[in-house]
Amino acid sequence: MDHSADPHTRWTSLDDAHIQHKDVQETLGLIEDDLWVAAACADRLVDDVNLQRSLLDLGIQRTNKAVERSKQAQITEGTAGTGDDSGHTSAQNTLRTYFQRVPTDAKLCYLRVLLLERLDRLNTFVEVCKSLPARDDGDEIDAEWEDDPWGAEEVASSTSQHRPIDSPIPLSEFLVDDLLEIACFFATQEYFDALRTLFDYHTSSIWPSRFALLDHVPLHAHPVDFRDLLPAYNPDAEAESSREDKQWRADAEWVFRPDVRSVLHILDFIEETSVDNPSTPSHARIHSQPLSLLELVDWYKDRVMRVMTSTGLVDVALATIQHGTALAVTGLDELAEELSLFSRLIYDTTQSEEFDDEWTFSQWQRLLPGEIVSAYLSHTTSANVAQDIRHIVMPYLFVLESRAERARKPDSELPTRLLYQYVLSSPLHILAPIMEASKPTLPAAQRLIRNDEDMVRLALASLYGSESRGAWPTMSQVFECLPAWDVTSEGDDKHDEAEAMFTSFKSFLTLSTGSAACSSADLYIFFRPLPISSLSRALDVLDVHLEAGEILGRWGVSPPLQWFLHHYNDDVEQRSLANKLVRRQGSSRADDKDQHKWESVLVDMLKLTETSESGIRGVFGSLSPREVSSIFFAGLLSTGKFDIARHFLVYQRSRLAFEDDAVEDLCLNASREFYDNSSSGNYKFGDMKLAYDCLRVPNTSERLVAEREFIEATSRLCSFNILSRSGLPITPIEIRLTKDRLLLISRVLSSNPDSYRHVDVILELLWKLGFRGDVVAEVKTLAMLADTALQAEDFERARELNERMVQTVLNLRAADPSGAEDPVVQQASEVCWVACFQLGRQPEFDDSDAKLALLGRALELCPPDKLHDVLLSWRRLEKEDVETRRDRLASRTSTARTRKASALNGGLSLQERLRNIQIPSTPLINAEDAVDLASRTFSRVASNFPFSVTGGRHAATPSSSSSDYQGAFDQAQASRMLQKGMGWLLGADE
Template sequence: MDSNPYTYWAALTDNELTVDKVKQGLAPIQDDLWVAAACTDRIVDDVEVQQTLLELGISRTGRAVERSKDALAFSSNRKDGGEALSSIEPGLGTMSDAAKSHDAVVAHFRAAPHDAQLCALRATLLWRLDRLNTFVEIRKAAPQGPKDEVEDEIEEWEDDPWADEATPGSSTAHDPKTSVKFPISLSTFLMGDLLEISCQLASLQLFGALQLLFNRLGPLLWPYRLTILASIPEHIQPSEFREILPAFDPSQNAESHAVWQLWRIQVDWSETAEVQAALKDVDFLQLSPNNLVPNQSLPHNDPLTADELLTWYKTRVDAVINATGLIDVALATIQHGASQGISGLDELGEELSLLSRLVYDAPQGPDDADDWTLQRWRSLEPPAVVRAYLAHSTPDSLPKDIARLVLPYLFVLESRAERAGKPDPKIPTHLLYDYILSASLDLVASIFEASKPTLPAAQRLIRDDEDIARLALACLYGSDSLDEWPTMSRIFECLPAWNIARDEDNDEDAADTTVISLGAFLTPSTARPHCSAADLLVFFKPLSLASLSRALDILDVHLESGEIFSRWSVPAPLRWYLQSSGNAKEQRAWANRMARRAGGVDDQLKTREDWEWLLEDMLKLTGKGDTGLPGAFGLLTRDEVIELFFSGLLSSGNFEIAKGLLHSSHKHLNLDSRKIEEICLTCSREFYDNAETGNYRFGGMKLAYECLDVPQQTEQILLEKEFIEATSRITSFNVTSRPGIPISPIEIRLTKDRLSLISRVLSSNNDAYKHTEVILDLVHKLGFRNDVVAEVKTLAMLADTALQAEDFSRAFELSHRMVDTAVEFRHSSTAHDPRVIEASEVCWVACFQLGRQPEFHDADKKLDLLGRALELCPPEKLHDVLTSWRRLESEHIDAREERLSDERNGNTISVPYERIFTAPGNVAASLRARLQGLHMPSPPLLSTPDAAALASRTFRSVAANFPFSVGHRGHSQASDRDERGSRTGSLLRGDGEDVSAQASRVLSKGIGWLIGADDEV
């Protein structure tokens, strides 16, 4: 040890200090001020060393206190040691003559500054000693960490890779073999801000330590109790820190004042107000305890009033809910406050109790993450609260949930209304009924099952039988469900059954009136586009018991009908049965839908027995049950339903089943042959119109064709089958409606002029005209069988197509066949028959067209065609035909003369004229007849063979003056006439007129006479 104690003490570090070294280093020093200052200067974490320092320093200040007391000569009425600390308020003295005492103390401290310093150090050391003792007590009583579970958690994580690192806020690392130390070191506890230390203990949930701190050092912490309480985490249950929560004193109607257990009952002289004030006046900086409390915290020196306590508890509850959402903690806080007698918390506790049921007792969804706050709870209307309670209830749990969650809430609402002076005993039933009306049917069924009339009244959720009936009717008829018929039946089975005799007020008319009124009420309108269950309840409320009973009978019939509809995949909501009760059109539409949908859903009807079952159900819906109420098809006759059924059977494509039912002795399917034919035709046309392709070997067209095999093969049926075959033939020719788009069957049916389809076939296929019989058969199947005009027109189109293809031989053959057909038809009909005129018009135009084609070089055939045209053309066209024939005849003569000029011999004229003037006798005869028809006398010229030949030659010269053109390949009329005319004129005006030219002029004169021209030759 260094001989100089001052040097020795200065060389010791805080970590080297021990009790012995403190005594050895400071005991030899005689300077009390230096030793007291040295003890004050050193702050260590070792409790024994620090206690030794504090006690040594206090012992060295005792003589200074005694000197000060003696010098000041205190008055005789002041007891040594002063008054109890509990009775001293900061800044106030205890002496009767405070002013004189203060001046005397100030004078002594100025005269003896060493004593002033020692007194100041003594007060500081005493304060630290109190803290030290508090620390020792707290460390003994407090757990070894913020939570008892910390050590368990550490043991569980023995392999934690972060075990060697210290956790924030802790003085030790996570070592499973050592306990966690007290989170605040001695040095921090002695020198740190007392309020900050208290808040830290509160945040670490060390409520025992905090309570000891309040007990031992309460006078300084009391004004800041609310700040410390605010540091306690919101999720902590109030039962864990109830001792430090604000208490209520009913006698004072204010907060209870705490009772402290201070370390020293009497304050030391150096700690009195007079001494502290004197030290301040002599400008001595003392380390008083009051300097350790931060000025920024708002102190509450006086006890809180009742209203302030109420506000604090409400604020604490809001903070708990907003920060954590823990309603149970908030409720426990309110319950604690209420247990203290704080008024005004009952209603808040009631709300929290109801809210806690919602949060903790009500069923929760799998991903339910709703954050419930008091503000949100208070914003909800009662119906929304009921829905929130039952939001995740299942049909099995719903009755119990209503009993334990909803009914208590409803009773609270009722009691609140009574307390408010507005009693309403119907509040519970109204809110419960509103929920039932908006709930799904499976939930409604579970409620009704818990309200059966057979149950004891105390166990029933709904105890009024009439209310049950009204609610059930409203829920069922207000539902849009299409697949919950078993659930609806469960609801119906829970309804009461009243034995009401049928009298004049309860007959079928009354039932019909009820149904009609319900249907009208359910019909959508602009004011009420959709009728809800709540709206229906308003309708059912006024109904008497008898009317309710009848309404349940109607419901029974509708449920049975609904099950039948559902069975055949055509479900309808229950309201439909009311709305359609007086609408036969709607019933017929639904019956048709039932017959057709049943056979089209997943091939539901596979056997004949299935279809017979469907028919029986449809007929069942037309009858009346035991109650006399009609079914869903009550406005339809049995025949109508059978027809709709048979139509649906055909539309499903089950033709073999249809044939079997028609030819069997089935007692229900009794349709006459005419109606069967009509239905089959209708269904076939539906298949036809919806077919995607015209080939009657596939798809819809195949069904359309096979459908016609079901009835007897009448003429109408055969015509329809032929039309289907014609459609198939047309599509096989690749006819298109637009470029690249094949013609559809519906386009073929909608074509007004079906002969135009033949034209499209011919135009789309180059060789189609060569198949005359195929085309004619197609015309017949298009509906023109035995129609001569259509046949003539078809032959004309074929001839024209052949002409365009320059197949003149086939065109000539087709033209002859066309004329023969028209002439035969003309002979078998009257002359003024419009159809005869139409056929003749087609023939002469076609013949004229072909007869005047320059590319057709067979003059004999062309003259023959022009002769047939002359035979059939109207009178006003005779001159034009004759002119063309004359031109052709002239050209023919010129060609003959040119050929004969090269072969001149002794008989150059006889051969050509013999050939030229040979004309068919029928043409001459026909011409004679036409002239007679025009009231023109038949001259002798036509009565001899030579005259006939002359007429034939003359007719052949009329080929170029038709006013129209049929084909697409003829030359223009004017150019043809000019060319032929100039050529003929040059021949007739030649210098050397031969016999042919003379004969030509003579015959031209003669023809002019025949048509009424000048008689001169």
């Protein structure tokens, strides 16, 4: 720096960053122009506190003389000390005249105002820096020794002595920036001590925007940190409490007088918004006057709701209300009450491990009281529910009652109503500890449910309304907690009361719900009006039902408890449950332990039919012991435990309450059930084996033997690979459902071409199908075998079968000579003569003697109206036979003569003999001609079937005018008979 230069030049050549203390004194202090020096001090802004203070002090010092001259000018006019309006106006005019005459003093006065305000800002800045948190230099302390207890004191002392003044806002900006914006910044950063300093020393500037400043305080900030900044209420003034303004100067400066500032403003030397009177941002809320109590309450409520909405910090919201109440702001009690109850939900209730419930205060406020109780106990456990109700729910219920009283709508039943509502909706594992905590043996003050009758009603409704099927120990635990009343009544009265209760219960279900089940809340409506005598009777019923439920639960078939009420007199449902019970027990192996289990099952089932000492019928009360024993034995058979079943018949017969005659029916029904469920007909394994073995349990009888033979027949039929109409192998159930079982024989013969050779096998199959001793069925079967042999062109076997069939019919006729009109004899005869007639007129069968014999049997057995047709065939066959015999005789005679002539002629050569042979011309027959020939042949064979089939087939009577009897059946009908096989023998519609 050139020290020989002019001081003005030297000062203006210095920039702010290079100014030092000596420059202020040695350069700026040497200048004699006070206005220039004061303006230079106001123009310079530096971040060094001491240097800035030196500049401000120098500038203020240079304005002293101008202030004295201005004050003296006012005093000279004699108006400086007057306090009335006229004196004040005169002083303003005098000062205005003086400033117009001496503008330099006016400027100096203005600069003094500016410099004094900056000096106040400087002092405030120093106090603010003292309250701000220390700067973290990071590398001054090794992290390894950060927690060294021996070096803590030394480090603290060294940092306090050498820590520089630290502020997030530089001094140069702090002196000139908008004071309200600085305060908002401190509020946002939670620099509450700094903000408090601004409030203390600049109250007049900040206080109108106090609520705007508080809005900048983060909602998560705890109010204990800025409690003295919260608005308070002054009951004496009935308005918001004002705040006292501290001053950095004890004596008021003359330049800050209103008249002086007004003059300076009029002369455009100073604006209304100086450094310490900043302009207010447009977004700030201005409240120059104290607020009323209602306005303060609204502000606190708004602050609390914003805290809960944005952060959910219940403790911060509660602390805000508590501080507001401490500051005499009344009317926040209800909100505080809500927050306290909500805080219990968040902090005091049992929570799930996942903590998946995300509650908000707005949701809480929309909940109904019953929903709040459920929310309190949503994650409670059986171990905690009684304590949670006592310490969380009950206080809430008392609060509701108090609110109702304050609202002049008292409701003393509100707590119990809400508690009962929760109890009715609770699962059994929660209900049990509630009832434990309500035992009549406990002191009344400790009981959750204090009314004994209500306790019984709630227990009955909850137990009978539960859908649980296995919580019988828990239900018994609830029952043990209920009171016992000594209500005496006679036996008939007890029975009548029970019947009346069950009847009314069913009526209630029908009228109220229209369904077979209802909820616990609905059942409570049913039990609520019942008197103590009826409740006592209901407890007797409950005792019986719980015992039954434990029995049924032991065997894995327990229904809901309400089932016992609904089906009290329902024998159908009781029978279904009994069947389900016994059929569920068939999974284990048959050993001694299993046998003991079945004995226990029978004992329990019979026990459920008994009437209790209190006159209540058991859950199987609509069933007799005989019926229950039958159900038990049938169920035992259905599980395949035949050894155990025989053991019961031999050694435990006295326990079974049914007669011996019923055993056979039960075994037959069980066998048929196995049969119908079987997918295979082989009786060596699976359900068919069970069906077969089941028939060995009782003593042998004709019915059992017939059923066993039918099972054997089924097994044999399935071995022939018979197909059903769907194209799949026939099933046992299809065999049983076949109305005419002769059709099964027909299907065996049609599906196995060689089966006609095994006559005894087919007849045995017929007998086992239930036709043992049925001559007609035997004759029909022989006719089907003969027909099958005929189609196979095994004429000799067909003849043998026909002869056996004829002998059977003749024996039948001989056994009852007077039974010519017997329909059995007639039907057997008809089948027999038709079969003989069919084979006797078969042209491919070349045994004329056998054919004549067969036609003779047909003449013997046919009805009179068919004699003509059979006789014509017999005569034609006889004529053909005579002609054949004559031709054969002629042929023999011709052959003899030829041989004789040949012998006489000495014989011809071989070539000559071959030349003399005349071979008849036979046309070639193709496949279509063969089919047509077979059809014509069968038409001739079937044309004279004289009987009508029982299934509705129209009878065909051959015409006597036709030698070939072609008029009996047309070609289409003959083709259908060829396709249908032996249906004509069975009387089938097909």
